[in-house]
Amino acid sequence: MRVPRTSRAVSTKLNLTPLIDVVFNLVIFFLVISHFSRGEAVNGVELPTATRGQQDESPHRLTITVQTDGVYLVAGKAVTTTEIEEMIAQANVVGADNFWVRIQGDRSAQYQLIEPIMLACARQAITNFGFDVLPETNKRGGGQP
Template sequence: MRLPDTSGQRAPFRFNITPMIDVVFLLIIFFLVASYFVRSEHSREVALPDAQRGNPDDPSSEYRLTITVERDGKLSIAGNLVSEETVMQRIQELKASATAAASTGKQIARPEVRIRSDRDAQFAEIRKLVEHCAANGIQSIRFAVANQPK
């Protein structure tokens, strides 16, 4: 039987960091993918009206609400069908949260409503949304369009 060496010299402890680096890279990838899906907007498919010119969308606006109006007049927010009352409530909440943030002295962009309507949707549905935005003091209303190829 061989006895362990007891001369007082211990082998230095070697910490293998390779598994830790692997875990850190996996966490970085996870959070990058998760943040992408949080930022991407889930919406229902509609045939947007064509336009010859359009400005690119600014997704950085924190106080923005996107409302989709389908051909048959159904309304949706973030891909979920909602009632007209729910949409009106969300517009009021948008204005209230932007006002509350502005009262704290925080520099914010003004609240914005983006309307994605089907090209065959009735204008009466869109008009209701615009009128409710105006009644709540929301002045920035944008319409999503599909650019025509040149």
């Protein structure tokens, strides 16, 4: 008796579904990371934009966040203007030459909220202070270097 031979075609099927899932997960991951790395909102504060400026690289600084409702934050903790002045005075004793005060004021915050910080710096003879801002981009999509 003759043994029947069936010719089976060896076919290799490539399942792309897991690969597509991984690619979509990577796309979502990078979109989320790029959104957070833009730094448009710091502690819920929308920073103003500026055409010129320099990045502060000073290791010894006090960053004060000013919200529109008049709340001052230092390291995420709500403080008063007298506490801010005490912090500036203590840091000024340690090393006034390298000490910076950085103000992260919301773009819609009134000047009356920023002025007490500037006066506290003046009373402690701190001349190294500045404002955190976002770089302004051109309408054509390019940014200032």
